[in-house]
Amino acid sequence: MKVVFIGATRGIGRALARQLAGEGDGLFLLGRDLVDLERSARDLEVHGGRTTGSVGIAACDLGAPEGFAGALDAADQGLQGGFDTVVITAGQFATQDQLEADAGLTRALLDVSFTGTVLFCEEARKRLLARGGGTLCVFSSVAGERGRKPVILYGAAKAGLSHYLEGLDHKFHAQGLRVLTVKPGFVKTSMTAGLTPPPFAGEPEAVATMVMRGLARGTPVIYAPRVWGLVMLVIRWLPRLIMRRIGF
Amino acid sequence: MPLSRGLGRSYGDSSLPAPGDLTVAGSVRADRVLAFDPATAVLRGEAGLSLHQLIRLLLHRGFFTPVTPGTQFVTLGGMVAADVHGKNHHRDGSFGQHVLGLKLRVADGRIVECSPHQERDLFRATIGGMGLTGHILEVTVQLKRIPSPWIRCESVRLPDIDAYVAALKEAAPLWPMTVGFVDCTARGKHLGRGVLYKGRWAEPHEAPSHQPLPLRPRTVPFDLPSGLLNPLTIRAFNALGYHKHMARVRTRILHPEAYFYPLDKLLCWNRLWGSRGMTQYQCVLPDEAGPGAARRFLELLVSRHAASPVCVVKDCGPEGIGLLSFPRPGITIAVDFPVRDHTQGLIDALNEHVIKEGGRIYLAKDAFTRADHFRAMEPRLAEWETIRRRWDPEGKLRSRQSVRVLGDRAARAGVVVTSTRSRRK
Numbered sequence: 053m054k055v056v057f058i059g060a061t062r063g064i065g066r067a068l069a070r071q072l073a074g075e076g077d078g079l080f081l082l083g084r085d086l087v088d089l090e091r092s093a094r095d096l097e098v099h100g101g102r103t104t105g106s107v108g109i110a111a112c113d114l115g116a117p118e119g120f121a122g123a124l125d126a127a128d129q130g131l132q133g134g135f136d137t138v139v140i141t142a143g144q145f146a147t148q149d150q151l152e153a154d155a156g157l158t159r160a161l162l163d164v165s166f167t168g169t170v171l172f173c174e175e176a177r178k179r180l181l182a183r184g185g186g187t188l189c190v191f192s193s194v195a196g197e198r199g200r201k202p203v204i205l206y207g208a209a210k211a212g213l214s215h216y217l218e219g220l221d222h223k224f225h226a227q228g229l230r231v232l233t234v235k236p237g238f239v240k241t242s243m244t245a246g247l248t249p250p251p252f253a254g255e256p257e258a259v260a261t262m263v264m265r266g267l268a269r270g271t272p273v274i275y276a277p278r279v280w281g282l283v284m285l286v287i288r289w290l291p292r293l294i295m296r297r298i299g300f
Numbered sequence: 301m302p303l304s305r306g307l308g309r310s311y312g313d314s315s316l317p318a319p320g321d322l323t324v325a326g327s328v329r330a331d332r333v334l335a336f337d338p339a340t341a342v343l344r345g346e347a348g349l350s351l352h353q354l355i356r357l358l359l360h361r362g363f364f365t366p367v368t369p370g371t372q373f374v375t376l377g378g379m380v381a382a383d384v385h386g387k388n389h390h391r392d393g394s395f396g397q398h399v400l401g402l403k404l405r406v407a408d409g410r411i412v413e414c415s416p417h418q419e420r421d422l423f424r425a426t427i428g429g430m431g432l433t434g435h436i437l438e439v440t441v442q443l444k445r446i447p448s449p450w451i452r453c454e455s456v457r458l459p460d461i462d463a464y465v466a467a468l469k470e471a472a473p474l475w476p477m478t479v480g481f482v483d484c485t486a487r488g489k490h491l492g493r494g495v496l497y498k499g500r501w502a503e504p505h506e507a508p509s510h511q512p513l514p515l516r517p518r519t520v521p522f523d524l525p526s527g528l529l530n531p532l533t534i535r536a537f538n539a540l541g542y543h544k545h546m547a548r549v550r551t552r553i554l555h556p557e558a559y560f561y562p563l564d565k566l567l568c569w570n571r572l573w574g575s576r577g578m579t580q581y582q583c584v585l586p587d588e589a590g591p592g593a594a595r596r597f598l599e600l601l602v603s604r605h606a607a608s609p610v611c612v613v614k615d616c617g618p619e620g621i622g623l624l625s626f627p628r629p630g631i632t633i634a635v636d637f638p639v640r641d642h643t644q645g646l647i648d649a650l651n652e653h654v655i656k657e658g659g660r661i662y663l664a665k666d667a668f669t670r671a672d673h674f675r676a677m678e679p680r681l682a683e684w685e686t687i688r689r690r691w692d693p694e695g696k697l698r699s700r701q702s703v704r705v706l707g708d709r710a711a712r713a714g715v716v717v718t719s720t721r722s723r724r725k
Contacts, residue, residue: 092332094335095333098333098357099333
C-alpha cells in the first residue's frame with residue numbers, strides 16, 4: 053500500500069503508522085508541525101528498516117481546507133506512482149466542560165473534526181476514484197453513536213463524520229472505494245491524558261493491530277477495543293428515560 | 301515541575317512523587333527513534349523509548365544495547381537516570397559510559413544539551429542522578445554491533461562462596477559477560493554455593509541460522525498469599541536451583557531474552573510476593589574491603605535469618621562518569637526480601653555492615669535506606685548536590701526517594717519518610 057497519513061505523530065496514529073511501516077507499506081505524513089513530522093518520519097524509517105528520507109512529509113492542517121489539494125499533490129509526488137490509501141487519525145478533542153465554556157473552542161473543534169475532515173475526505177475520494185478506487189480509513193469515535201452527556205459536542209462532530217463515511221461507503225463501494233470507519237472507545241493516548249480511564253480502556257498498539265486487520269479485510273466499521281461494540285449496542289438501545297438519568 | 305517516570309521498574313520509591321506532590325510526568329509515550337545510523341551504530345531516541353522496543357527493532361539487524369539491566373521493560377531515560385549496569389560491567393562499564401549526549405529540560409524550563417564535552421558537570425550529575433537534575437528528553441547512545449543474536453553460555457556449579465568469587469574473578473578477563481546466583485540460605489561449608497554463568501555473543505558459525513523469536517511471557521494473574529515465599533520455601537527454592545545444575549560444566553546456545561531477562565518471562569512476578577510486597581537490596585563491596593567480603597556479607601544474612609530466593613553475585617569494573625552512579629570495582633550482591641515488620645531493621649543492619657566495608661548501595665533498588673547511612677556511603681554526594689543546586693536552586697525536582705535518602709524538602713510540611721512500606725502499619 054501507498055499511504056497518505058494525517059495524524060501519524062501521536063497516539064493510535066503513531067502505533068498504526070509503525071505497523072504499516074513494519075509491513076513495508078509506503079508512507080507520506082501530513083500534519084501541522086513539520087518538526088514533529090520530521091521526528092516521526094525518522095522513527096518510521098527505523099521501524100520499517102528503511103533509509104533516511106524514504107518517509108516524506110508535508111504541512112497540512114485539517115482546519116485549513118485550502119491546503120488540502122497541495123498537500124495531496126505533495127503526497128502523490130512523494131509516493132512513487134501516487135497513493136492508494138488515505139488514513140486520517142487526526143482530530144481535535146476537548147472535554148464537554150471546556151467546550152461549553154468556550155464557543156471559540158467549540159467552533160475550532162467542529163471545523164477540524166467535522167468540516168475539515170469531511171472536506172479532506174472529499175478531496176481524497178475524488179483522487180482515489182479517478183485512479184480506479186482505493187482505501188479511505190478514517191477515525192471517528194464511539195462518542196458519535198448516541199448523544200451522551202460527557203461528549204455532546206465532540207460526539208456530534210463524530211456522529212456527523214460517521215454518517216458521512218457510511219454514506220460514502222454505500223455510494224462508492226461498487227466503484228472500488230473501500231471506506232473504513234474506525235470507532236475507538238477510550239484509548240490511553242495523549243488525547244485522553246489527564247482523564248480517568250474507564251473500564252475497558254485500550255492501548256494504542258492493540259487498536260492499531262485491529263485496524264491493520266480491518267485494512268487487510270476491508271471491514272467497513274471497526275470498534276476498538278472490540279468490547280466497545282457491545283457497550284455501544286447496549287447504549288444505542290437504552291431508553292431516553294434511562295439516558296437522561298445516567299451520567300454516561 | 302513533576303518528577304519524570306518511565307516504566308516504573310525501579311524496586312523502591314525512585315519514581316514515586318514526594319509526599320504532597322500528586323503527579324509524575326510519564327515518559328513512555330515519548331518513544332520515538334529520532335536517528336539511527338547503521339554505519340556508526342549511533343542511536344538517538346526520545347527518553348521513553350523502551351529497551352524492549354529497541355531490541356525488537358535492532359537485534360535482528362545486528363545491534364544491541366552496549367549495557368543492559370536485568371529487564372527489558374526499562375526506558376532509555378531510566379537507564380540513564382539509574383546508570384544501569386549489566387553482566388558485562390567488568391568489561392564495558394555502566395550505561396552512562398556509552399551515552400554520547402543528552403537533551404534535558406532543567407528545572408527553570410530551559411532545554412539544555414549536555415555530554416562528556418558540553419555542560420560536563422550537568423552530564424555527570426545526570427548519569428545515575430535518578431532524574432533529579434531535569435527531565436531527560438533525548439538520549440544519544442553508542443550501540444554495539446553483535447556477531448549473531450544468540451548467546452553462547454557456559455555455566456558451572458561451585459561448592460561455596462569462596463570458590464564462587466574465585467571463579468568469577470578468573471572468568472573476568474576471559475568472558476565479556478558473567479553473572480551467577482548463590483544460595484544464601486545454605487549454611488556451614490555450603491555457604492554461598494552457586495552457579496556461575498559465563499557468556500558471550502555467539503559467533504555466526506556457532507549460532508542457529510534463524511532469528512530468535514520473541515518469547516511469550518506468562519502473567520501472574522493475582523496477588524498470591526504473602527506468606528507463600530517464607531524461609532522454608534525460599535530454602536527449598538535455593539537448593540533446587542543449585543542441584544538442578546549438574547556438577548559438570550554445561551555449554552549451550554541461549555536465546556538472548558532467556559539469558560538477559562529471565563524475570564521478564566513472568567509478567568507481574570511481584571504478585572508472587574503477595575500484597576505486602578518485597579524489597580530488593582543491592583550493594584557493592586569494594587576490592588579494598590579485602591578478600592572474604594562476600595563471605596562476610598552472606599554470613600551476616602544467615603545470622604539474621606534473612607532468606608532470599610534469588611541472590612545475584614557479580615563483579616564490577618571501574619567507576620563510571622556518573623557522580624552518583626552505583627558500581628565501583630568489587631563484588632556486587634543483590635538479594636530480595638519479603639517486606640515484614642522487621643525489614644527496616646534488617647536493611648539498617650546491612651547498611652551499617654556495608655558502610656564498614658567501604659561499599660555503597662544502588663538507589664534504583666532501594667526503598668528503606670536512611671539519609672545518614674546513604675551520606676556515610678557517598679563521599680561524592682556533596683559535589684553532586686552542588687551541581688544539582690546550580691541547576692535547580694529551588695529544589696523543584698524531587699521524588700519520594702530523594703526526600704527519604706537525600707533529605708529533600710517534602711511538599712507537605714511535617715512529613716518524614718522513613719520507608720515506603722512502614723507507612724501502612
